[in-house]
Amino acid sequence: MLQLQTIREHKEEIILALGKRNIDAETLLNNVLLLDEKRRTTQTQLDNVLAESNTLSKEIGVLYKTGKAQEATVLKERTVNLKEESKQLGEDLNTAAEELQSLLYQIPNAPHISVRKGSSxxxxxxxxxxxxxxxxxxxxxxxxxxxxxxxxxxxxxxxxxxxxxxxxxxxxxxxxxxxxxxxxxxxxxxxxxxxxxxxxxxxxxxxxxxxxxxxxxxxxxxxxxxxxxxxxxxxxxxxxxxxxxxxxxxxxxxxxxxxxxxxxxxxxxxxxxxxxxxxxxxxxxxxxxxxxxxxxxxxxxxxxxxxxxxxxxxxxxxxxxxxxxxxxxxxxxxxxxxxxxxxxxxxxxxxxxxxxxxxxxxxxxxxxxxxxxxxxxxxxxxxxxxxxxxxxxxxxxxxxxxxxxxxxxxxxxxxxxxxxxxx
CATH class of the missing domain: 3.30.930.10 (Bira Bifunctional Protein; Domain 2)
Structure with a gap:
């Protein structure tokens, strides 16, 4: 399986190399990179939601200890929403990762420079x-x-x-x-x-x-x-x-x-x-x-x-x-x-x-x-x-x-x- 980093950095060279296999890989590689971007964006969003949820949980604990139960209750409602959001983002992340893996499995190895183009x-x-x-x-x-x-x-x-x-x-x-x-x-x-x-x-x-x-x-x-x-x-x-x-x-x-x-x-x-x-x-x-x-x-x-x-x-x-x-x-x-x-x-x-x-x-x-x-x-x-x-x-x-x-x-x-x- 080709490495994602290699595809990001050497997309044009890989397209030329796969051309020796008589494969037009440009659309496939572009789809890989789009899915990878979606996966990474979703991962960032999930990380931010989890970080916010973790921060709020600590604040809620402090508020309860200082007798500010009403303020703590407001923040708890926010954490419930964050929990649902993180669940959805997690599912989206898994879906994107599975789709990306499936696409990567469809790409054959890039031929060595000494391999010449041919059909059979x-x-x-x-x-x-x-x-x-x-x-x-x-x-x-x-x-x-x-x-x-x-x-x-x-x-x-x-x-x-x-x-x-x-x-x-x-x-x-x-x-x-x-x-x-x-x-x-x-x-x-x-x-x-x-x-x-x-x-x-x-x-x-x-x-x-x-x-x-x-x-x-x-x-x-x-x-x-x-x-x-x-x-x-x-x-x-x-x-x-x-x-x-x-x-x-x-x-x-x-x-x-x-x-x-x-x-x-x-x-x-x-x-x-x-x-x-x-x-x-x-x-x-x-x-x-x-x-x-x-x-x-x-x-x-x-x-x-x-x-x-x-x-x-x-x-x-x-x-x-x-x-x-x-x-x-x-x-x-x-x-x-x-x-x-x-x-x-x-x-x-x-x-x-x-x-x-x-x-x-x-x-x-x-x-x-x-x-x-x-x-x-x-x-x-x-x-x-x-x-x-x-x-x-x-x-x-x-x-x-x-x-x-x-x-x-x-x-x-x-x-x-x-x-x-x-x-």
């Missing part, structure tokens, strides 16, 4: 590419056919149990899935991230804290009786650890990694681009989350990008990195780099990771602050990234590593799964 993923900017795309046999298959051929993932059984988008991993498929999770966690902890296990459901406050609510409410599974949400990513519970927390400068950097299943209702469309593991309602992901000093957050973002590069080099998968344009940027992000692995059998790029800096946007919602060297409270910066999302990584491995004899396992994963060939 077609306008994203490729900033890096690495790895050799393998040449496959003419008989090469997409991963959903390989999964069936080698009996390692059963999509139809998943439909029977839960519905489309809930695959069942079997045998070597399940072991390879577990190997990837353990490998990713080990790589992250070796890089200094503290492993953490978190709940797979969160409350409404947590959803608002990281920005999934109210923006992505329709994409989340809601347990209505308990008013809890199944997590769309570990980012939500891990980052909410720091809701209403005040850190010290010496606490930075805060770095966590965690594995969780992720649940998203967004699957839905049809075609080869969403077949098999390409888009799921439930999938596994290992996440990295950082809380950083504002002066260090973009250095941390670069470090996260380099870290994920190292993982993909170990897996020997061809990949590229995109800097997302304004139109494709997530609601809460200031800058995002997407990693995509090339699926040779599908002849297309598959997104496997998003690494984002949210600057103070989430921290403002979370009330996540730190004390600087002068003892002043400031908002921290939050970042997160997939390291990595498993379905499309697994799809890339199955398709790019297929041979006439079976599917080879990347060398780095062999110690984790205990075999080097799926046949």
């Amino acid at each position: 993923e077609e306008d994203n900017e490729e900033v890096f590419k690495e790895g050799k795309i393998p040449t496959l046999e003419a008989t090469a298959l997409p991963h959903w056919e390989l999964a069936k051929k080698y009996d390692i993932i059963d999509f139809e059984l998943g439909v029977k149990i839960a519905g489309a988008g809930f695959p069942v991993y079997k045998g070597k498929g399940a072991r390879l899935q577990r190997a990837l999770i353990n490998y990713f966690l080990d790589k992250n902890t070796e890089a200094g991230y503290t492993e953490i296990q978190v709940p797979h459901l969160v409350n409404e406050l947590s959803g608002y804290g990281t920005g999934q609510l109210p923006d992505k409410e329709g994409q989340m599974y809601h347990v209505t009786e308990d008013d809890l949400y199944l997590i769309p990513t570990a980012e939500v519970p891990v980052t909410n650890i720091f809701r209403d927390v005040i850190l010290n400068e010496s606490d930075f950097p805060v770095t966590y990694t965690g594995y969780t299943p992720c649940f998203r209702r967004e699957a839905g469309s049809y075609g080869a681009h969403v077949r098999g593991l390409n888009r799921l309602h439930q999938f596994d992901k290992v996440e990295i989350v950082r809380v950083e000093h504002p002066t260090k957050s973009y250095e941390a973002l670069d470090d996260m990008v380099e870290h994920v590069k190292g993982i993909l080099r170990d897996l020997k998968l061809p990949y590229r990195i995109l800097r997302l344009c304004g139109g494709d940027l997530g609601f809460t992000a200031a800058l995002t780099f997407d990693f995509e692995v090339f699926s040779t059998a599908q002849d297309r790029w598959l997104e496997i990771s998003s690494i984002s800096n949210f600057e103070t946007y989430q921290a403002n919602r979370l009330k996540l602050r730190f004390k600087d060297e002068n003892g002043k409270s400031q908002l921290a910066h939050t970042l997160n990234g997939s390291s990595l999302a498993l379905p499309r990584v697994l799809a890339g491995i199955l398709e790019n590593y297929q041979t006439p004899d079976g599917i080879r396992v990347p060398e780095v994963l062999v110690p984790y799964c205990g075999f080097d060939l799926i046949n």
Whole structure:
């Protein structure tokens, strides 16, 4: 959530920045400032009424003590009126504050200066590419056919149990899935991230804290009786650890990694681009989350990008990195780099990771602050990234590593799964 003070002081710059998202934010920001002025005026009026009421109460006490009961009675009538006035002003203040909060929730984060304007993923900017795309046999298959051929993932059984988008991993498929999770966690902890296990459901406050609510409410599974949400990513519970927390400068950097299943209702469309593991309602992901000093957050973002590069080099998968344009940027992000692995059998790029800096946007919602060297409270910066999302990584491995004899396992994963060939 953008800070009110920032909007007051930099309204024109924010309007220009949000223009990169193809949003004309001038009317919305003007309404925010009008409501904020109304809220502050009402607060001043309420403070004045309460101060007058407090002063009169003291005077009434003195008058009663000095035998001036008639004068005290006159003042008591005034305090009754002030009490009604303060009640109404309090209600007006709460209404203005709620309306203001609702408007602020509608404003996405202002993109970083390096983000260029664009309407869709077609306008994203490729900033890096690495790895050799393998040449496959003419008989090469997409991963959903390989999964069936080698009996390692059963999509139809998943439909029977839960519905489309809930695959069942079997045998070597399940072991390879577990190997990837353990490998990713080990790589992250070796890089200094503290492993953490978190709940797979969160409350409404947590959803608002990281920005999934109210923006992505329709994409989340809601347990209505308990008013809890199944997590769309570990980012939500891990980052909410720091809701209403005040850190010290010496606490930075805060770095966590965690594995969780992720649940998203967004699957839905049809075609080869969403077949098999390409888009799921439930999938596994290992996440990295950082809380950083504002002066260090973009250095941390670069470090996260380099870290994920190292993982993909170990897996020997061809990949590229995109800097997302304004139109494709997530609601809460200031800058995002997407990693995509090339699926040779599908002849297309598959997104496997998003690494984002949210600057103070989430921290403002979370009330996540730190004390600087002068003892002043400031908002921290939050970042997160997939390291990595498993379905499309697994799809890339199955398709790019297929041979006439079976599917080879990347060398780095062999110690984790205990075999080097799926046949």
